[in-house]
Amino acid sequence: MTAHLAGGDLNRLRQLNADSVIRVLRDEPPQTLTELSRRVGLSRASTEDVVQELLEVGWVAEVEPAAGGVGRPARRYRFRADAGHLLGVDIGGHKVLAVVTDLDGTVLHSRQVPVTPELGRSERLAATDRVIGRALRAAGLTGDRLWGAGVATTGLVDGTGRVMLSEALTEWTGVDLAGHLRDRVGGAVRVENDCKVAALAETWRGVARHASDMVFILAGWRTGAGLIIGGKLHRGFGNAAGEIGALPAAGWQRAPGHLRARPDQGDVFAAARAGDKTAMAALRRYVKDLAQGVSALVLTLDPELVVIGGGFSRSADVFLEPLRAELDRWCLRTPEIRVSTLADEGVALGAAKLALDMSSPQLRTRR
Amino acid sequence: MTAHLAGGDLNRLRQLNADSVIRVLRDEPPQTLTELSRRVGLSRASTEDVVQELLEVGWVAEVEPAAGGVGRPARRYRFRADAGHLLGVDIGGHKVLAVVTDLDGTVLHSRQVPVTPELGRSERLAATDRVIGRALRAAGLTGDRLWGAGVATTGLVDGTGRVMLSEALTEWTGVDLAGHLRDRVGGAVRVENDCKVAALAETWRGVARHASDMVFILAGWRTGAGLIIGGKLHRGFGNAAGEIGALPAAGWQRAPGHLRARPDQGDVFAAARAGDKTAMAALRRYVKDLAQGVSALVLTLDPELVVIGGGFSRSADVFLEPLRAELDRWCLRTPEIRVSTLADEGVALGAAKLALDMSSPQLRTRR
DNA sequence: GCAGTTATCAAGGACTCCATCTAAAGGCGT
DNA sequence: ACGCCTTTAGATGGAGTCCTTGATAACTGC
Structure with a gap:
């Protein structure tokens, strides 16, 4: 049980x-x-x-x-x-990022290459191999010297490290990431969804270090969530926890669209910050939609903390207060809201944490 | 952490x-x-x-x-x-129910009195005292012989056993239930929200015995939820987990209304079962609304199991299939759905389980 | 009655944690 | 500089828990 x-x-x-x-x-x-x-x-x-x-x-x-x-x-x-090194890899739509960290989660070396969502499977895997190779070389390590490796990618990932479903990346559904990586780095590899590991990173090295119940929101052109419950990453029975975005009423499918539909393709956040009326209105609509899903998560879990991460988090200053106000409308008790400071490396860092969690028990003692 | x-x-x-x-x-x-x-x-x-x-x-x-x-x-x-006995009390709007169970959760004695939602605070407490007294007498026990006592009631309950907020019962917000009960039964008393303990009961003696991630839905004239995550009751940071019903988009505030708004005040479930068109339409609307909130919970947590309890669960045969179909529309992976078999005693039984969880550690061994 | 099977019971060993005692190392006052 | 005081280091013995092994006991089937 x-x-x-x-x-x-x-x-x-x-x-x-x-x-x-x-x-x-x-x-x-x-x-x-x-x-x-x-x-x-x-x-x-x-x-x-x-x-x-x-x-x-x-x-x-x-x-x-x-x-x-x-x-x-x-x-x-x-x-x-x-005492040891960890490899964390973030395979996204627009970049592949590999970091080598120490056991404390300090990033020692970081390498990335740009990719596109439309890239084919083997090209994306090749890019991954290349980035990993560079990061390891920079660290002066070979794969078998690692304590473990973690990989994060968009989409649902099953327990064996295979991508079950990925809508954002072409030819990505069904790829056996764990299998692919196992040959390249020594032994232990774990694969997980990117939102989930980003949440993990926040409890490890981010702004949620002392929270045992936390909701992480990946706010970007995609919207996603990762949950920490009872101090541990909550995966769900079928590894599909946090996918509230699939519910239309949560508003997450529609939310980023408000920001894209501007006449000029500039930075809507900068425009809103500068007082541009239409940008501000777009942002209001975005926040309103985003808040629906966040409220659902908060009301369900009553977390201590909500952390905002993802690409939009660097512009969080312009929508944090509206978001808080919107949550106040719906939630019984609006939790504290913090903005991630891990920037682009959050997901890769969380992947490294995956690796640490996997590798530590055996090596802890002599026997 | x-x-x-x-x-x-x-x-x-x-x-x-x-x-x-x-x-x-x-x-x-x-x-x-x-x-x-x-x-x-x-x-x-x-x-x-x-x-x-x-x-x-x-x-x-x-x-x-x-x-x-x-x-x-x-x-x-x-x-x-x-080897010991537990007391579980369910203080609801329409009845107060007390059960005395053994350590296995077998109900040995059960007593209840009818009350109304409008009853004043002291009258409701008096009714509670009366029921507890009867149940204990039937069991031939005195309060100080109990291993522990658990109390469940509607509304939010804080960690000290005080009702923080109750909308359904008059004069109920702010009552110090733990304090009141402590004098009447020996020592250890714990108080919790009724949906939460009903979930607990299902994992103890109900249909969720082997599920470590479960969502319990209380389906009745009120709608509520209790969550089991990682094999344990999830309370939330402010004890307000599972309150998705507070979100209008979840549909739970509106849902039971569809069933009430019938010309004749008969049993809408029986009518629907008999083929009554308007009853069936009302039920469809109910299920549609109910499913919104349930989908939000399921998509958030990806549980192994959803359990339907509460007053309507005895008529679940007429809406289980529609509910499943509705969930299929929204959920990535619709979990198994089971109907509670604990009937009226689920909440009180869960309260007894609360008592057990609290009392067992100390008494387990000699020292 | 005997072989075969399985359980009970006891003894010895290994490991972990704890309480306690002595030795060591530094500061401080005279 | 010397002894005193305080705090830690390091060692020893004892208690508790678990494991392995082997002798003994109880029952079935032939």
Whole structure:
């Protein structure tokens, strides 16, 4: 029924504790053992034991002790983000982007190539290979040195890493992305929908770091959503969670059209910001439609936070307030709204997080 | 961030394992140690140890071994549902219902009194007290012998057991239900929205027993929803999850009205079943509106299952197929739809489950 | 009655966590 | 410079949990 944390083995207990230590160390500045033990809830002795093990495996490193203070100086430990590398790939309609990150989600190297939605399947795959190759070369890595790789793309993705349905990209439905990538990077590959991993990225390195219930809105020429529920990415039974846009009443199919239908093809956001009346009216209609779907998500889930990402998020200043006002009309409790700061790399970063989540459990301890 | 299963203590490991054993024993017919150990993933010896402990505390009991079969007959153990009792209370507009159940969710005693939505606060509370008293007397229990009590009512409920907002009941907003009940039954009381606990009941004793992602629809003169996500009840950050009905576009505010607006005030479902044209048309309009909101929930969450409960569920035969067809129009993947079989007691049963979830952890083991 | 099968029970070992104690390292006052 | 105080490091022994192994017990079928 639930993915219940079956107790089991003693080993498992140690793993859980090692997990806790790593989590604390990753979120906080370097800690002493005493601080750590208080944080994790273990005794000092056990904490020391765990840390010792993590040191040996390379997950944590020691930093020189802080000067000053009374008593014997305590050793301090930090998370070793450089212990491994992750590859995150974003295969979109207009660009393919690959990033190599450390375990903390810092982007070390980033490469992209422009593509078009009309590109054929094999050309898009070739572009992907090319970008991955460049990113890896820039990092001085080979595929098999990676801890894992994550791939994000538009459309519905099934559990085995195959694209079930993609409306935006030609010849993309049915492509076996996991299979294609597996040969190019060593071993572990996971594939997921781009909105979903963008949500993941926000909880990892973005503006939703401490939210356990969050709705991510991809606002761009496509509109989509990704959901974090109970601190975890919610995929849905058929991997189709967050697809509220399929409902006409949600307004998402129509929403971006309001912005496109302008006589001059300039930046509607800039025009609206400058006071252009027709641009402002178009934006109002966009927000009104967008808000329908967002309201549905918010009323359904009652999240702590809504994060706006996607291409339009860089212009969010002009529509954030109207959006908030529109949500106030419908929602019982309008959540806080934040704008993503991850820019173009959000999706690729989330893909890297996918890779991390997949790879960590095995490597956490000696055994 | 997440409510992470902090490892901690060795004791905790044993608790997790005891949990697993109990879960298996509750879901399955009496098991032998060998079967159990395979199920739980522990060695036979450890399983025996756990079971021994659970025997002493009273959570499990031995049944006489099965006859027949080769080899030494194995001892068999069953979950002792009669080890404790739970109280579940459903405070609605038209009735107040209290049930006393065993730990398995079997209703042992059930009492109810009719009320009206217009009843004042103190009268409704008095009716509640009366019903609880009767149910407890019938069970031969006093409040302090209960393992816990759960209360469900319409409206939004906050974390402390206070009704934040109730539109259907007069003088109900602001009432401190947990406080009121705490004096009458011993100790632990939890209060929750009725749709939410009805969903809980379906995963416990209803038709959603093995679904970890489920949407429960309360279909009646009010329409509401409760969500099970990842095997757990999803409350939302402000306890307002599932309130999609607040969105006009979802159609739920209007939906039941189609059924009420008939010239003769008979049973519209019976009439539709008999072929009455206007009744069928009204039902069609009802389903069309209902499906908008349900589609929004389904597209958002992509659940494994949708369960229809509430007053109309007993007439679901006449609108289940139309509903399914309507969902097919909007949803990418229409989930399985089942009809609740818990009848009037669903909400009260879910309230009892609330009580169980709250009370079990402490009492699980000796220490 | 005997072989075959399966379960119970006990003993020993490994691992994890904890409490406690001593040694070490630095600041501070005299 | 010296001892005192505070805090941490590191080591030891004990308790709890799980696992493996092997001896013993109970029942069936021939």
